Amino acid sequence: MAAAVRRMKLGSQGMEVSAQGLGCMGMSALYGPPKPEEDMIKLIHHVVSSGVTFLDTSDVYGDNELLLAKALKGGWREKVQLATKFGISNKGGAPKTRGDPEYVREACERSLKRLEVDYIDLYYQHRIDTTVPIEVTIKALKELIDEGKIKYIGLSEASSSTIRRAHAVHPITAVQMEWSLWSRDIEADIVPTCRELGIGIVTYSPLGRGFLSGGANLVANLPDGDFRKNMPRFKPENVEHNKKIFERVNEMARRKGxxxxxxxxxxxxxxxNxxxxxxxTTKIENFNQNIGALAVKLTPEEMAELESYASADAVKGDRHVFMSTTWINSETPPLSSWKPE
Incomplete structure (x- = not known):
């Protein structure tokens, strides 16, 4: 099975990862209660043994970093490329974005400790702090590279101009964005910017948070406490409309086998590439199915057909609960305005 997972260069700084990664959030947070630790460790070992070595977490995914620390003991750490994120502070109740240098360093030290590693392969700013010039945040991350605490810098949900300003301070290796058949808002501006600058694109929720796997059935069976229940696209009035997209994808999948x-x-x-x-995923059988996607070939005509099912006007509801914190609102003040306390 491992031979089926090709390797790819992520960005132009030398990072190499498996061509498909594993998002680990749902094991510990947001998608219902945390899953049994022993089962998740077994899953992670199966994933890495199968050739998927690019693991994605964040300091706000419950105890996910602690789970990964346990899973990567005993020689597993050397086999993976580990990505985590900072930038959403939950201190004092309501989440707040932070990109000030003091917080960047604090967050990194905490993640290193929780993950029980000497360095983080790819360290993302999870959300952009619109009160701190992006140059200031990237300079703090560059210092962490110089100290060997992180290897590569990433951004998540950043606008094209934010990406450009960041990249001018230190090369950005990857930009993580939501991108799927029914979430395509990055295609006009952000994707071309990343390609111009030689930045890799990491796509979260490539299955529409599971909707493109299970459609209305998935929504009907979401457990209590599942964050997706708040997603505009998962609201009853929108699901009724959006399920037609899944039905068409499902029909085409049947034709494709x-x-x-x-x-x-x-x-x-x-x-x-x-x-x-x-x-x-939290299930081995779903993971096995997902890596089967690497063997599915699509013609330009099939790509166009798929895209016609999920055009922007065909999808009802925003892609995220907190659209205000996504790339559409990630401009930061000019560097000249920064007056550190």
């Missing part, structure tokens, strides 16, 4: 999730993931893979989707 694959599953709808494999078809939707294959669509992301066909965006280019600089794109790495990181579908999450």
């Amino acid at each position: 694959c599953t709808p999730s494999q078809l939707a993931l294959a669509w992301v893979h066909h965006q280019g 600089d794109v790495c989707p990181i579908p999450g």
Whole structure:
């Protein structure tokens, strides 16, 4: 099975990862209660043994970093490329974005301790702090590179101009964005910017948070406490409309002899060799199905057909609960305005 997972260069700084990664959030947070630790460690070992070595977490995914620390003991750390994120502070109740130098360093030290590692392969700013010039945040991250605490810098949900300003301070290796058949708002501006600058594109929720795998059935069976229940696209009035998209994808998958999730993931893979989707799962059988997407070939006509099912006007509801914190609102003040306390 391992031979089926090709390797790819992520960005132009030398980072190499498996062409598909694993999003680990749902094991510990947001998608219902945390899953049994022993089962998740077994899953992670299976994933890495199968050739998927690019693992994605964050300091706000519950105890996910602690889970990964346990899973990567005993020689597993050397086999993976570990990505985590900072930038959303939950201190004092309401989440707040922070990109000030003091917080960057604090967050990194905490993640290193929780993950029980000497360095982080790829360290993302999870959300952009619109009160701190991006140059200031990147300079603090560059210092962490110089100290050997992180290897590469990433941004998540950053606008094109934010990416450019950041990249001018230190090369950005990857930009992580939501990108799937039904979330395509990055295509006009952000994707071309990343390609111009030689930045890899890591796509989260490439299966539409599971909707492109299970459609309305997934929504009907979400457990209590699952964050997706708040997603505009998952609201009853929108699901009724959006389920038609899944039904069409499902029908095409039947014709192709694959599953709808494999078809939707294959669509992301066909965006280019600089794109790495990181579908999450908590089940070995779902993971096995997901890596099958690497073998699904799509013609330009099939790509166009798929895209016609999920055009922007065909999808009802925003892609995220907190659209205000996504790339559409990630401009930071000019560097000249920065007066550190």
